[in-house]
Amino acid sequence: MNKEKTLCIIKPNAINDNNIGNIVARYEKENLKVVAMKMVKLTKERAEGFYIEHKERPFFGSLVNFMTSGSVVLIVLEGDEAVSKNRKIMGATNPADAEPNTLRKLYARSLEANAVHGSDSLPSAEREISYFFTDDEIFPRS
Ligand code: ATP
Ligand code: MG
Numbered sequence: 001m002n003k004e005k006t007l008c009i010i011k012p013n014a015i016n017d018n019n020i021g022n023i024v025a026r027y028e029k030e031n032l033k034v035v036a037m038k039m040v041k042l043t044k045e046r047a048e049g050f051y052i053e054h055k056e057r058p059f060f061g062s063l064v065n066f067m068t069s070g071s072v073v074l075i076v077l078e079g080d081e082a083v084s085k086n087r088k089i090m091g092a093t094n095p096a097d098a099e100p101n102t103l104r105k106l107y108a109r110s111l112e113a114n115a116v117h118g119s120d121s122l123p124s125a126e127r128e129i130s131y132f133f134t135d136d137e138i139f140p141r142s
Contacts, residue, residue: 001080005035005138006119007128008077008086012070013113020073023103023116027077030089036076036129036138042068050131059112066112074132078140083125086118 010023024034042050047067054060077086091102095114098105107115119125129138 003078003080004082004122004125005076005078005129006082006086006125007117007132008075009117010073010075011113011115011117012066012072013109014107014115015071015073017107017109019107019115023107024075026089026103027075027086030085032077032079032082032085032089033141034075035078035140036133037073038132038137039071039073040132041071044068050128063112076129076133076138083119083122087120090116090118 008023008027010020014020014023027034044064047064048055051060051063051067054063079085089103091098091104093104093114094111095104095108096111098108103116104114109115119128
């Protein structure tokens with residue numbers, strides 16, 4: 001098994017619904033370890049830079065508005081196959097298509113307000129983690 005790191009973002013809707021603890025508890029139960037975590041309010045520029053790959057998509061402006069509508073929790077998770085494991089725990093982008101008991105099925109309110117973000121590949125995970133965290137803010141576990 002490959003030990004990897006991946007970025008999770010708990011989105012504003014899940015924070016408003018008081019689900020931070022439920023989401024973190026689920027990761028810990030599935031043996032993904034929190035190695036960095038902070039709560040921030042993203043500026044428009046920071047959210048746009050994070051979602052730059054979606055710049056030309058019709059939902060880009062609305063997505064940036066949503067992601068800056070409240071605070072978010074940024075988490076670096078570490079564990080075996082962490083990138084694909086997190087995607088599985090999160091479920092499909094659209095909660096209507098998400099498997100039962102996935103985070104999005106449990107905690108999303110809509111396709112946009114879908115509770116969590118998870119890096120979709122190892123290169124994305126590396127870019128996204130370094131977008132938000134410096135090396136000395138990350139505490140790998142043995
Ligand atoms: P994320 O990147 O947040 O983990 P994802 O990789 O499953 O989600 P992407 O295709 O990268 O999905 O889309 C990024 C985010 O943009 C989605 O999580 C969702 O919040 C929003 N989004 C995606 N498609 C739509 C859409 N058609 N309408 C509105 N919002 C959308
Ligand atoms: Mg994505």
